[in-house]
Amino acid sequence: MEKRWLVSVILAIGLGGLALLGLTGSKGAAPELETGFVFPEPRTLSDFKLTDQNGSAFTREALQGKWSLVFAGYTSCPDVCPITMGLLNAIYPTLVDKAPFQVLFLSVDPERDSTAKLKDYMAFFNPAFKGLSGPHATLLPLTRELGLVYAMVGEGKNYQVDHSASLVLLSPEGRRLAVFKPQAGKILSSSALSADISKLMAWY
Numbered sequence: 442m443e444k445r446w447l448v449s450v451i452l453a454i455g456l457g458g459l460a461l462l463g464l465t466g467s468k469g470a471a472p473e474l475e476t477g478f479v480f481p482e483p484r485t486l487s488d489f490k491l492t493d494q495n496g497s498a499f500t501r502e503a504l505q506g507k508w509s510l511v512f513a514g515y516t517s518c519p520d521v522c523p524i525t526m527g528l529l530n531a532i533y534p535t536l537v538d539k540a541p542f543q544v545l546f547l548s549v550d551p552e553r554d555s556t557a558k559l560k561d562y563m564a565f566f567n568p569a570f571k572g573l574s575g576p577h578a579t580l581l582p583l584t585r586e587l588g589l590v591y592a593m594v595g596e597g598k599n600y601q602v603d604h605s606a607s608l609v610l611l612s613p614e615g616r617r618l619a620v621f622k623p624q625a626g627k628i629l630s631s632s633a634l635s636a637d638i639s640k641l642m643a644w645y
Contacts, residue, residue, distance in 0.1 A: 444587040465586050472640040474484070476635045477608075478619035480588075481642070484617050491547075492559035494572035500583040504615035508642060511609045513589045515550035516562045517601045524628055525606065526566040532635040533567060540642055549584065549591040550602050588620055610638060612645060 471479040478642075491499045512529065514522035529544050536542045544562065548554040551574045554562075559572030574580070584591060590605035608621040608629075619641055623629045 442468075444534050445597075457597045457607070472637075472644050474619065474621075474640070476510075476623075476637050477619055479619045480617055484586070484618060487515055487582070488587050488609070489578065489579055491573040491575040491583075494556055494563050496596060497576060498557045499571065499573050504611055504613075507543050508613055508614050509535070509543050509545055509611040510536075510643065511545045511547055511555045511587060511589075511611065513547040513549050513584055513587070513591060515548050515604070516554050516558055517550065518602070518604075521606050523546040525608070526562075526570075528580065528631050528634070529570070529608075531548065531631045532638070533569070535635050536627050536638055536642075537569075539639060544570040546570055547580070547584070549580055549604055550574075551576060551580070572588075579644065582638055587617060609635075 486501055488501050493499045493614070510529065512522075512525055516522070526546065532541070533544060544567070546559075548559060553574075554574050556574075559574065563570045565570045580591075587609045589605040589607060589609065591602055594601045594603050606623050609617060610617045612618040612622070616626065619637075621629060621634055621637065
């Protein structure tokens with residue numbers, strides 16, 4: 442009787458260990474990050490269809506095989522967006538040199554951000570970046586899945602858009618892996634952000 446009980450305990454411990462391995466990944470626990478955190482469960486995004494700055498369709502399939510860093514904003518943004526885009530341009534050469542990597546600027550102002558405007562905006566910061574947009578019916582559920590938010594503020598043509606300042610890292614399978622958040626009143630450090638993303642790329 443005691444032997445059967447002992448075997449049951451051993452099996453339970455073994456199964457528990459396998460379950461834990463599935464949560465932490467084959468390389469163990471995720472690395473500690475200075476600028477953000479890793480999501481407990483990497484989630485695959487639902488299907489979506491956006492348009493890039495060249496007028497081409499951009500779907501979930503375009504996430505496959507590349508690391509993707511997503512930032513939601515709008516081209517008329519007076520401060521957060523240009524600062525963040527400059528930051529992304531600064532870290533891009535280091536990251537793209539390590540593995541296939543793409544920066545995705547997700548415009549949440551489709552009424553004003555035409556493909557031509559997005560193309561000019563990407564060209565100013567880095568023509569290799571993807572400028573994406575689509576109808577609010579697509580943007581709202583997608584930003585929710587990414588863990589980002591936005592809202593229109595004001596009326597008329599000069600309305601503003603309140604939006605998250607966070608960056609979301611997607612794995613080469615299109616899974617939401619980590620988020621990087623600037624502290625209140627501060628901007629993310631380019632060196633710290635680049636180091637954190639590099640850690641995740643090596644760990645995953």
